Amino acid sequence: MSKNNIKNSLKTGSDKDGYFGEYGGIAAGENLMHNLEELKNAFEDAIKDKKFLDEFAYHCKHWIGRPSPIYFAENLTKKIGGAKIYFKQEHLNHTGSHKPTNTLFQVLLAKRMGKKKIICESGAGQHWSAAAATAAKFSLPIIGVMGKIDVERINQNILKAKHYGGKLKVVPGSLREAITAAIKEWSNNPDYYYLIGSTCSSAPFVDIVRYAQSIIGKEMREQFMELEGKLPNEIIACAGAGSNFSGSIHEFLDEPEIKKVVVEAEETAALTNGTKGIMQGMVTKFLQSDDGSKSLGGTSLGAGIMYYGISPQLAHLKDIGAIEASVASDKELLETYKLVAQNEGIGISFEPAAAITEALKRAKGKPKDYIICATCCGRVEKDLDVIEKLIGKDFE
Amino acid sequence: MSKNNIKNSLKTGSDKDGYFGEYGGIAAGENLMHNLEELKNAFEDAIKDKKFLDEFAYHCKHWIGRPSPIYFAENLTKKIGGAKIYFKQEHLNHTGSHKPTNTLFQVLLAKRMGKKKIICESGAGQHWSAAAATAAKFSLPIIGVMGKIDVERINQNILKAKHYGGKLKVVPGSLREAITAAIKEWSNNPDYYYLIGSTCSSAPFVDIVRYAQSIIGKEMREQFMELEGKLPNEIIACAGAGSNFSGSIHEFLDEPEIKKVVVEAEETAALTNGTKGIMQGMVTKFLQSDDGSKSLGGTSLGAGIMYYGISPQLAHLKDIGAIEASVASDKELLETYKLVAQNEGIGISFEPAAAITEALKRAKGKPKDYIICATCCGRVEKDLDVIEKLIGKDFE
Amino acid sequence: MSNRFNKIFLNTTQKTKLVAYFVACYPSYEKSLEIIKKAIDSGISICELGFPTQEASGEGPIIKKAHDHCLEKNITLKDTLKLAKEVRNYNKNVGIILMGYMSNVFKYPIDKFVKELAEVDADGCLIVDAPHELKEENQLRNALTEKNLSLIKLVAPTTTNERLKIISKFFSGWVYSLNFSGVSGSKSADLKQVEQMIKKIRNLTKLPICSGFGIKTPEEAKEVASSGCDGVVVGSSIVEYIEKNANDKNLTQNVGKLIKSFILELNKQ
Amino acid sequence: MSNRFNKIFLNTTQKTKLVAYFVACYPSYEKSLEIIKKAIDSGISICELGFPTQEASGEGPIIKKAHDHCLEKNITLKDTLKLAKEVRNYNKNVGIILMGYMSNVFKYPIDKFVKELAEVDADGCLIVDAPHELKEENQLRNALTEKNLSLIKLVAPTTTNERLKIISKFFSGWVYSLNFSGVSGSKSADLKQVEQMIKKIRNLTKLPICSGFGIKTPEEAKEVASSGCDGVVVGSSIVEYIEKNANDKNLTQNVGKLIKSFILELNKQ
Numbered sequence A, B: 001m002s003k004n005n006i007k008n009s010l011k012t013g014s015d016k017d018g019y020f021g022e023y024g025g026i027a028a029g030e031n032l033m034h035n036l037e038e039l040k041n042a043f044e045d046a047i048k049d050k051k052f053l054d055e056f057a058y059h060c061k062h063w064i065g066r067p068s069p070i071y072f073a074e075n076l077t078k079k080i081g082g083a084k085i086y087f088k089q090e091h092l093n094h095t096g097s098h099k100p101t102n103t104l105f106q107v108l109l110a111k112r113m114g115k116k117k118i119i120c121e122s123g124a125g126q127h128w129s130a131a132a133a134t135a136a137k138f139s140l141p142i143i144g145v146m147g148k149i150d151v152e153r154i155n156q157n158i159l160k161a162k163h164y165g166g167k168l169k170v171v172p173g174s175l176r177e178a179i180t181a182a183i184k185e186w187s188n189n190p191d192y193y194y195l196i197g198s199t200c201s202s203a204p205f206v207d208i209v210r211y212a213q214s215i216i217g218k219e220m221r222e223q224f225m226e227l228e229g230k231l232p233n234e235i236i237a238c239a240g241a242g243s244n245f246s247g248s249i250h251e252f253l254d255e256p257e258i259k260k261v262v263v264e265a266e267e268t269a270a271l272t273n274g275t276k277g278i279m280q281g282m283v284t285k286f287l288q289s290d291d292g293s294k295s296l297g298g299t300s301l302g303a304g305i306m307y308y309g310i311s312p313q314l315a316h317l318k319d320i321g322a323i324e325a326s327v328a329s330d331k332e333l334l335e336t337y338k339l340v341a342q343n344e345g346i347g348i349s350f351e352p353a354a355a356i357t358e359a360l361k362r363a364k365g366k367p368k369d370y371i372i373c374a375t376c377c378g379r380v381e382k383d384l385d386v387i388e389k390l391i392g393k394d395f396e
Numbered sequence C, D: 001m002s003n004r005f006n007k008i009f010l011n012t013t014q015k016t017k018l019v020a021y022f023v024a025c026y027p028s029y030e031k032s033l034e035i036i037k038k039a040i041d042s043g044i045s046i047c048e049l050g051f052p053t054q055e056a057s058g059e060g061p062i063i064k065k066a067h068d069h070c071l072e073k074n075i076t077l078k079d080t081l082k083l084a085k086e087v088r089n090y091n092k093n094v095g096i097i098l099m100g101y102m103s104n105v106f107k108y109p110i111d112k113f114v115k116e117l118a119e120v121d122a123d124g125c126l127i128v129d130a131p132h133e134l135k136e137e138n139q140l141r142n143a144l145t146e147k148n149l150s151l152i153k154l155v156a157p158t159t160t161n162e163r164l165k166i167i168s169k170f171f172s173g174w175v176y177s178l179n180f181s182g183v184s185g186s187k188s189a190d191l192k193q194v195e196q197m198i199k200k201i202r203n204l205t206k207l208p209i210c211s212g213f214g215i216k217t218p219e220e221a222k223e224v225a226s227s228g229c230d231g232v233v234v235g236s237s238i239v240e241y242i243e244k245n246a247n248d249k250n251l252t253q254n255v256g257k258l259i260k261s262f263i264l265e266l267n268k269q
């Protein structure tokens, strides 16, 4: 989408039809095509507008509290014995995850487009509370759609969003059903702005969300150059659909010497275990039945990374070997949470625990000047009760 | 304590006996005098040590995520009609309040002093979770003391502290009893480091905590000069004992043209309604029975500002007219929470709601170029369930 | 393009043709077949056989519920093709198109699907979530064209003129004109808008145009028909009737009556 | 300084004097008076009358509980002074000091407190949380000195030599040597340390030295006495006995017996 001087750059975004190699595109009804095109034009226009970008940067700084710092996890580094482990502290953002960077960007875009109402979906409720906060700040009414399963296990985000003024619609199921329901609501109300929470669905959403979140990697570059005088050797981040990971690595896509590792929940690892298919508005890897009529996949403690699909861009990048993929189990998430809390005094949510699990595995035995940076994209509050219930006695 | 070039500067800290005017001092048993002197010497030594200060600054930046940004509350400003309302976003710090800046400073000091164990008290649990996080990061065991009343109403901070590895001792009562019990525990174990959570108790604690927190005001100066080209006309912050307020205003103490307004919980407004007395290791204003044998005061929703005493420095500053004092009621805290959530997309805890309540009152009708900055020292998570129970239906 | 659509729309006994949407194999394979046969006997010109998929992103709750029922009973696209074959065996003249989502077709995969679609002598298919920008749509369209089958294209009220011009190049069989932008069964059609749509499309194609979405009653069908379209598509309304009366032993007879009531109104024009 | 302390410590019938701490007016005003009279009769040399305060930051749970009991019954410093007066009326020779915290004294306020202390013919007071650095301590000390009363100063094991030298200038009446740093009733005294403390203090003053904190049994009292101190202070142990037997009709007699058992052991030296 954007231009770039490097030949065969991986940073150019999707092609004119929204594809990344053979993935992506638009698998949407004709009734959404106009919305998507309008959105694409508005997006391309907005990112050429310095005033718009300045406004985004202003609110990133003052409202979200960006840049989020990088943090040298010294105790874990010593404990593991090997590479220097860093966290990119996205959990310090307002609302407690990487999500508000995306909601801020898109709500500004919605305003620019003159949209009067916003609709969004959510899995972990993290996107919902960030979206509702952003909508409140910019005085736009917002409707959120969440699956009943998620609503039942995530409480705080839902209360917060309610207090910001968001109206929640609960549908049976989980994130999958929420996305479908939100898209249907959007079909019925083409005057709404559909504020998607991750790098999924039809073009141009993948590019938009990735664009907003790529500030993560940009900050990382500056911060590592300042602190270490060099870039990390590996960047690791978890992925539900992949906005956090895409945002973390985008800046470095044309630097193949930097390893990029995406970690999915073991139970819903579309990138590792999925097959190519067409669902949810896009062509990508999904956990699905052989005939494509149903999605598959289990339940992970990491509500935010429990998604049976994956960003089409990531499916492409994995196919061409530009990124590696791994998985983390519930047991590992809990163990990593505990390690990070007790050694670094940071209470992380389950999602970044997936990334840090992988970071700890990879750090072991590596040279002392090898740097691994894991993006820590969420804080524990939403998961605290579950953790206490499952392993509370381990802390006594 | 520290030297300063301005004649009669208010920024020099307490006198050699720990007094601010007629307040402060040390009202402690002889068995604590050695500890306090050791601490005073260690503190004065540490703040002359550039390496120590650099280490503090390093962890402030990378672990806590400082500087916390200032934020122009544009919607509230419009709604109120008058002065520009700003928030200093201390809630974006790691652990969600201004508290970790103090715990970080003191844990580094404890390490420097070679202390092997830490004890602390807590009211809202905000200091306890920050202290436990810091102790975990610096690999020191920690014991926390909290009142039963507070433990019962504050859950998340207690769970978090437990997960960081902190051991909690519950005593009957509230913050008052917790402080006394912690001090007793310290008396019994003079080899512990007593990590106090606010600008109270005997010298040198008031100076230490204020020193650590004064980074708030220093950041404000820089940030306002950058963003507005001038300093705020008024700085407002809530106070339990007063670390957040002291930290917010210290930088500006020698600039009388900047109004400084401290806001207490109406039910425990020691500065406004208290009388001079000697309790809790210090001379200051307390809500107390006429004969000095008992403390008085009711219960506020703002658990962190529910303290029947006040920083002796603030008692002094109020006496000499350098600061103003006000109060906020539970009803106002709830109303302000709602206003901030719905208009700015920020979920604040009850404590900063006190400061913002006052800011909104004062902003009304003021000239458009008048700037009021309220320190927003906590995020809503710990109070969310209470809010939902009390006014949840108002959001439907 | 199969010759059958030509024949259907050239036939003048009925001014506006009735296109009926069924969720294939709903409420069961046998019952569905019986119902469709009855519908054909009652006068429908084209039958759309919806194959079930979990997302059904274009469908409202009525049709979605029937999809979910089929999925639970493990009905697949394969079963729908089998059903299509039996329908064709029953009647050589009725138009048969399979309607659904790319997900299933892509996994079948595309070439096999088209081959079998030709084998059962269906006339084409309609894929809701396959705009021409989708590479997989191109693949499907090319394969269908090769077998002389149609990929029915949709046009929405939000489709711009510019885009309509592009899509018109891919029209085949007939054109499905959506009466509103939204999921099936969610709103009613607005006649003014429908008329405009039909006019706009007519300017670009000689192919028949069927108007669908939001037609719930025979009266509404007649009203939409007055827009000048060549056929009207009725979906949710039929599916809802079947849902609500799944256990009625006279279900088949009654669906026949329902269809007849639509035909009756359409013929009043 | 009152002459009474001189007399008490010059008296040689008992080598090591017994200083007994009571929570004044505990369990009730009358009972407390009765107990103290009995204690005097049983041989204590000095009685410390603790006045109740909420914080009682130097007290462990035993004494704190008695304080809380008094506070609930709205016992104040005023009542303690009244009690002191009745004790003095009963016995002209026993040393009487009021013991407590600055909070109450400050609010009394200081001058009035000292005036009344003199009026009841007590010998001074001991304020736990009033180091000489505290301005209010200076004020209190000056007022007491003017009335020839003592502010008993404390020395802790953690008090540095340098500091001890400074404090020694403020010694009056006798010196309270703390056997450990910690709250009352929390630990036992360590004889080695006590000996060292006494020696250190002796080097700086001619005044009597009483050793207190952590003396729970008559045997422990004897052991501490062997350190060379002039008196031992027993507090928690007496208060605990009263707490546990508050409803015993023989309470007064039994406290007398308890005191006697301490005296007996002390006299065995």
Ligand SMILES: Cc1ncc(COP(=O)(O)O)c(C=O)c1O
Residues within 6 Å of the ligand: A097, A098, A123, A124, A125, A126, A127, A197, A198, A199, A238, A239, A240, A241, A242, A243, A244, A245, A303, A304, A305, A349, A351, A352, A377, A378, A379
């Ligand atoms: C805390 C947290 N981290 C990570 C994710 C995953 O999102 P994405 O795959 O877009 O990075 C979520 C999604 O809700 C989340 O809540």
Ligand SMILES: Cc1ncc(COP(=O)(O)O)c(C=O)c1O
Residues within 6 Å of the ligand: B097, B098, B123, B124, B125, B126, B127, B197, B198, B199, B238, B239, B240, B241, B242, B243, B244, B245, B303, B304, B305, B349, B351, B352, B377, B378, B379
């Ligand atoms: C969120 C929050 N704000 C403010 C305070 C008040 O502390 P201080 O008076 O030291 O500023 C507390 C104390 O616990 C708190 O938790």
